[in-house]
Amino acid sequence: MTTALAAIAVLISLAALTVALWQGNSNRRSAVAAEDSAVTSRESSDHARESAAHAKASAEAAARVAQAETDRDHEAYTPPLNGRFLTDSRGTGNRDLIYVFSLDRDYEIRAVLTSANGIGTTDRTVVPRRRPKNGYEVAIQAWPQGSKQSDWAWLLVRFWPPVPQEGRARPWVCRCGQTVDAGDHEGHWDWRIPVRPPQPAVRVG
Secondary structure (H helix, E strand, O other), rough: OOOHHHHHHHHHHHHHHHHHHHHHHHHHHHHHHHHHHHHHHHHHHHHHHHHHHHHHHHHHEEEEEEEEHHHHHHOOOOOOOEEEEEEEOOOOOOOOOEEEEEEEOOEEEEEEEEOOOOOOOHEEEEEOOEOOEEEEEEEEEOOOOOOOOOOEEEEEEEEEOOOOOOOOOOOOOOOOOOOOOOOOOOOOOOEEEEOOOOOOOOOOO
């Protein structure tokens, strides 16, 4: 009887040991699986961050390319500075100092004469006059014989893309995104030209 009870006890102990070993293995497998899952999660997070960084870099590169294209577009439409100061008598005997220039496309144009100190009360707005072959002239002031220096220090010529005519589309636009309407304080493009005595006198017009 005692031997039988001892045998039963041994069997029970072996069964308990087997269960404990199985449970331990199961726990270890769970722990390994949990660690693998954590590693996979970290790797996924790292990949997500790398993807976000690449996407941001790509977006920034695309923005730089787009900005470069609009800058080139804006630069391409910049009126070429090609004018000069002349005297114009128009056959009247009264000489005027004028500034003449030419353009290769239509613009809205305003011109402002500014005194040396640039104070607004001494500024004068003038309207450029059309000349043949896409030419323009800005009347500066009377220029009697013997004149040496203008009353004005600067000529500011401001340009905008042309405004659309009634029933017609705007002839062309600048894609840079800046304001395009004439009358702003600053032009879409500006010339700032020091007023100089005239070059050799010619009769104009």
